[in-house]
Amino acid sequence: MNIKATLTTASIACFISVSLISCDWIINKKNKNIFSVNQSKVNTKKDEARLLVQATQNNLDVIELCQIIKEAKPVPKVKTLADDLENVHKNIFNAYEALAQDKLISIPRHSNIVFQTANDSLNEIESRVLVEANLERITEKLVKHIELLETLSKTTNNKDFRRLSKKTDSVLTLKLVKTEDTLSWLKAS
Numbered sequence: 001m002n003i004k005a006t007l008t009t010a011s012i013a014c015f016i017s018v019s020l021i022s023c024d025w026i027i028n029k030k031n032k033n034i035f036s037v038n039q040s041k042v043n044t045k046k047d048e049a050r051l052l053v054q055a056t057q058n059n060l061d062v063i064e065l066c067q068i069i070k071e072a073k074p075v076p077k078v079k080t081l082a083d084d085l086e087n088v089h090k091n092i093f094n095a096y097e098a099l100a101q102d103k104l105i106s107i108p109r110h111s112n113i114v115f116q117t118a119n120d121s122l123n124e125i126e127s128r129v130l131v132e133a134n135l136e137r138i139t140e141k142l143v144k145h146i147e148l149l150e151t152l153s154k155t156t157n158n159k160d161f162r163r164l165s166k167k168t169d170s171v172l173t174l175k176l177v178k179t180e181d182t183l184s185w186l187k188a189s
Contacts, residue, residue, distance in 0.1 A: 048161055049105045051152040055168075056096045056107040058145040063089045064111035065134045065141070072127045078135070081182045085138065085175055092168055099164055128186075135183045142176040 066086035070079060100107045146169055153165040 044155065044157065047155045048103070048152065048158065051148055051155065052096060052100060052103075052105055052161075053107055055145055055148045055152065056093065056100070057112060058141050058148065059089050059092050059096065060108060060111040061113050062086075062138055062141045062145070063093070064113040064115070065138050068113070068115050069131050069134050069138075072130045072134075074127065074131045075186075078131055078182060078186060081178060085179070088171060088175060092171070095164055095168070099160055102160070103158075132183065132186060135179060135186070139176065139179050139183065142172055142179060146172050146176065 063086055066082040066089070069082040070086075074082070096107060099105075149165045149169045149172070153162055153169070156162060156165075
């Protein structure tokens with residue numbers, strides 16, 4: 001009976017040890033999965049914030065470039081385009097600002113474009129060169145902005161980001177075509 005009791009006790013101890021080890025393994029595996037999912041969510045939110053900041057900076061740069069163009073006293077068609085682009089980009093900035101506040105993201109408030117105010121001494125040729133150069137910069141900024149929005153749309157699962165990306169992307173695509181057409185017209189004339 002002593003051997004039987006010892007074997008029974010050893011069997012129970014073995015069973016308990018195996019059960020505890022297996023439970024520990026299951027718990028650790030679940031914790032690793034939870035950590036992995038949480039880390040993935042954090043990375044997605046970081047990407048969303050980074051892309052929104054870059055898109056906002058691009059947006060502010062376009063507003064500044066429009067102001068530079070208008071200071072150069074361009075032909076009416078170009079001034080109208082600059083006014084339109086500036087208004088559209090101010091509206092886009094307001095939408096970005098509202099989303100950023102909702103998502104607790106800090107976005108830029110100022111352009112990175114540094115330019116001294118044009119004075120009245122620009123002659124017609126200098127003014128035209130300045131306008132063409134800045135329209136080309138706006139075209140580049142619009143292309144980059146559209147790329148950022150497409151990346152944001154692919155990166156995020158958030159419906160607010162997707163909705164804003166889609167809406168802004170379509171508006172910017174139209175403005176890009178209009179800017180390229182105006183630039184071509186200006187170079188041809």
